[in-house]
Amino acid sequence: MNQVILVGRLTSDPEVIVTENDKKKTSITIAVTRPFKNSDGIYEADFIRCILWNNIALNTCEYCHTGDVVGVKGRLQTRSYEDENKTRKYITEVIAEKITFLSSNKKEEQ
Numbered sequence: 001m002n003q004v005i006l007v008g009r010l011t012s013d014p015e016v017i018v019t020e021n022d023k024k025k026t027s028i029t030i031a032v033t034r035p036f037k038n039s040d041g042i043y044e045a046d047f048i049r050c051i052l053w054n055n056i057a058l059n060t061c062e063y064c065h066t067g068d069v070v071g072v073k074g075r076l077q078t079r080s081y082e083d084e085n086k087t088r089k090y091i092t093e094v095i096a097e098k099i100t101f102l103s104s105n106k107k108e109e110q
Contacts, residue, residue, distance in 0.1 A: 002075045004094050006048060007102065008032035010068050014052075014061045026057040027093075030070060050074065050094040060099055071100035 008030035016026050031045040038044055050072050052060055064070060074096040083089055 004072070004074055004076055006030060006032050006050075006072045006094065007069065008045070008048070008072075010064055010066055010070060011047060013065050014057075016057055016061045024054050024057045026052050026061055028052065028060065028064075028070075030072065048094060049091075050096050051077075052096045052099065056096055056099055060101075063101055065104070068104050069102040071102055072096050073098040073100075 011029045
């Protein structure tokens, strides 16, 4: 079974791009805090790239901004490519199947 569930904060505002075959796509990076402190007494975070497609991508771009907390459910996917030096590089990312908007940094107007 290949299933991932993450909760973290968006590190930047998401933006939709349209692919050659007219699909909507966005990639987000979420900062997921580790559940323990390092030797300096500080909580570290992992920065995890997630790929969102079509309606999930559109809704996330419309409603979410830097610092918002989101929950992502999806699967891990690994891909590879050759860089300019002909070195094989591997990327592991989460392909989102569902995203939940948990909180917003947006200040309410009074």
